[in-house]
Amino acid sequence: MIYTVTFNPSLDYIIQVDHFTTGQINKTTYEKILPGGKGINVAIVLANFGHESTALGFMAGFTGKEIEHRLENFGCSSSFIQVKEGLSRINVKMKSDEETEINGMGPAIQQEDIDKLFDQLKVLTDQDVLVISGSIPKTLPDTMYEQIIEYVQPNHCKVVVDATNTLLMKVLRYHPFLIKPNNIELGEIFDVTLNTQEEVLPYAHKLQELGARNILVSMAGQGAVLLDENGKEYRLPAPKGNVINSVGAGDSMVAGFISGCIESNYDYEYAFLKGVCSGSASAFSENLCTKEEVETLMNIMK
Numbered sequence: 001m002i003y004t005v006t007f008n009p010s011l012d013y014i015i016q017v018d019h020f021t022t023g024q025i026n027k028t029t030y031e032k033i034l035p036g037g038k039g040i041n042v043a044i045v046l047a048n049f050g051h052e053s054t055a056l057g058f059m060a061g062f063t064g065k066e067i068e069h070r071l072e073n074f075g076c077s078s079s080f081i082q083v084k085e086g087l088s089r090i091n092v093k094m095k096s097d098e099e100t101e102i103n104g105m106g107p108a109i110q111q112e113d114i115d116k117l118f119d120q121l122k123v124l125t126d127q128d129v130l131v132i133s134g135s136i137p138k139t140l141p142d143t144m145y146e147q148i149i150e151y152v153q154p155n156h157c158k159v160v161v162d163a164t165n166t167l168l169m170k171v172l173r174y175h176p177f178l179i180k181p182n183n184i185e186l187g188e189i190f191d192v193t194l195n196t197q198e199e200v201l202p203y204a205h206k207l208q209e210l211g212a213r214n215i216l217v218s219m220a221g222q223g224a225v226l227l228d229e230n231g232k233e234y235r236l237p238a239p240k241g242n243v244i245n246s247v248g249a250g251d252s253m254v255a256g257f258i259s260g261c262i263e264s265n266y267d268y269e270y271a272f273l274k275g276v277c278s279g280s281a282s283a284f285s286e287n288l289c290t291k292e293e294v295e296t297l298m299n300i301m302k
């Protein structure tokens, strides 16, 4: 079974505003609401590919209920912990002359809620994959991901982490199966600017030296690189297409890589191709990618 953990799920309010201007009333010309948050997006794409998963995490208030309801409509199983106070966040993704995002805070998660999550993680075995991704509310310590990995380590499940900076750096010594920073996040870790695949690869090696097994670095329209656990480097350009909504492209890539690993018995070249094509198929569509959309891109890229 694949489990995803999303600490701070969201309703993503995706809007188009023609020539957004600050300090005045702007009107939308397009709007759509999608359930969001990194682990949730991974679960939706896995379901689109026909993989069973259980989405874990924390929900609060009417927005939390709506996220759960919408997730159910995508055919995803979930077992969220209800936080007593506050609201699950609404994240605004505005397309205009530039893309702007305003992500909400989310509810304060209490220790009793965290304890419930740890209880749920007791069932994991070496047959399972645990995906922990996205930001955590400010009230939680930056050791949160580390604590989870330390807790599940005796069960030998495969752990996938998609997080930034300290959250990510603190888990490397536990040898996560996969990490997926983008080139900007990777650059921030080492205080450098990484624009090309050649510039990115040495820093992927540094993360591997620090303990990560497979390092997938996404680069939006410039494709991605993979450094696999055997030290082999792979590079792919992004497939060509018309970008409609790139929210969730990175999460789709994570789901595609996991799906590719399962389908091919861990042929990383295949998993990498499926990951890249999943990210791009999501970017080329209003919703997250479907199996058919990804297969079409994979056939073009082969």
Ligand SMILES: Nc1ncnc2c1ncn2[C@@H]1O[C@H](COP(=O)(O)OP(=O)(O)O)[C@@H](O)[C@H]1O
Residues within 6 Å of the ligand: 182, 183, 217, 218, 219, 220, 221, 222, 223, 224, 238, 239, 240, 241, 243, 246, 248, 249, 250, 251, 253, 275, 276, 277, 278, 279, 280, 281, 283
């Ligand atoms: N503009 C784009 N054109 C083509 N593919 C894209 C585009 N943006 C994203 N993708 C695909 O999705 C993957 C993940 O996107 P990226 O934006 O790097 O992730 P994140 O959302 O985590 O920052 C990329 O490696 C690429 O395959």
Ligand SMILES: O=P(O)(O)OC[C@H]1O[C@](O)(COP(=O)(O)O)[C@@H](O)[C@@H]1O
Residues within 6 Å of the ligand: 008, 010, 012, 035, 036, 037, 038, 039, 041, 091, 103, 133, 134, 135, 136, 246, 247, 248, 249, 250, 251, 252
């Ligand atoms: O958990 P974070 O880092 O605050 O990000 C949450 C946002 O990221 C998303 O999961 C999209 O992530 P990606 O575009 O990186 O795949 C949105 O659905 C959500 O609004």
